[in-house]
Amino acid sequence: MASDGEREIAAIRDRVVAEIRAADSVTALDDVRVRVLGRSGELTLQLRAVGALPASERPAAGKALNQARRAIEALLDERRASLESAAISGALHDSSFDFTLPATPMRLGTLHPISRIQYQIEDIFTSMGFAVLDGPEVESDYYNFEALNIPKNHPARDMQDTFYLEDGNLLRTHTSPVQVRAMEVMRPPIRAIAPGRVFRYEVTDASHENTFYQVEGLMVDEDISVANLIAVMKTMLREVFERDVTVRLRPGYFPFVEPGFELDIRCFICEGKGCAVCKRSGWVELMPCGMVHPAVLRYGRIDPDRHSGFAFGLGLNRLVMMRYRIDDIRLFLSGDLRFLEQF
Ligand code: FA5
Secondary structure, eight states: OOOHHHHHHHHHHHHHHHHHHHOOSHHHHHHHHHHHHSTTOHHHHHHHHGGGSOTTTHHHHHHHHHHHHHHHHHHHHHHHHHHHHHHHHHHHTOTTOOTTSOOOOOOOOOOOHHHHHHHHHHHHHHHTTOEEOOOOSEEOHHHHTGGGTOOTTOGGGGGSOOOBOTTSOEEOSSSTHHHHHHHHHOOSSEEEEEEEEEEOOOOOBTTBOSEEEEEEEEEEETTOOHHHHHHHHHHHHHHHHTSOOOEEEEEOOOTTEEEEEEEEEEOTTTTTSOOTTTTTSSEEEEEEEEEEOHHHHHHTTOOTTTOEEEEEEEEHHHHHHHHHTOOOGGGTTSOOHHHHTTO
């Protein structure tokens, strides 16, 4: 026969079961849970009071209370699941939700054309065994000029107008300082390229920027000659343009190479007829290059009697202009989405 205590517990359970069934939202259901099973909940207090009952009544009361709690918990979980699924299917059948509407298009960015060609060039040179190096954009006078055989007061300093910083350093005017940095830490055979941003205090026009990109190249080993230089240049240009490119080599002066050359390519914008980009000449100056000067090898602690090397400094913006027929270098940094979205 059930005791008074057990009858009381059964009455609580039946009432709570009815409340759970009547709850019409998850919030209402949570209220019931707190009221019955929370820290000061009805059933929790009853469970705590079991310890104060006479020893003979404790087992039966504890058992009845725990059974009631488990039944209530199971019913709470079941009701929550059915309320949640009803809420979802209600939203799906909501007449204001039109599944036939097109989704809001996602705006995906694309690689900047300079990055795109830079990564392609890195792949081409990596496949020829070249390492890809990085160098600082804020350089010392030593690496930007002196170790490249351009001492103070040398007229060649005027070839590249320089942004000087108050602390005596400067914004590198070319990527050639990485040549010296590479030779300081690598031993021949050296095969490396160094893409990066360079800065010049220059008036801008269709083919000149004050902030642009170069890719430096360096190969040092025994018996490196101009033939190696030309072979590497041609391979790179053929891969980038996906066809043979008309080039010309003319003598060029740079204090850090001897002999030095200017490699020009036939202008792709006007097909050699003459335009603003090629300054009506039909040719675009793209890639100065030459054999590394013995004095520079010595600055890099390499013995010029044993080793020789070639170096080049590719003007990346101009190469990209030829590749995509872009007729104004200033578009690259304009931030104009109409330009960038074409790539
Ligand atoms: C140099 O910067 C040398 N360091 C290149 C070099 C490296 C020579 C290794 C020999 C051996 P130059 O100042 O000519 O050279 O610049 C190299 C290339 O950068 C140019 O051919 C051109 O394509 C590009 N360039 C130069 N000035 C600008 C500019 N203001 N805007 C955009 N591109 C430029």
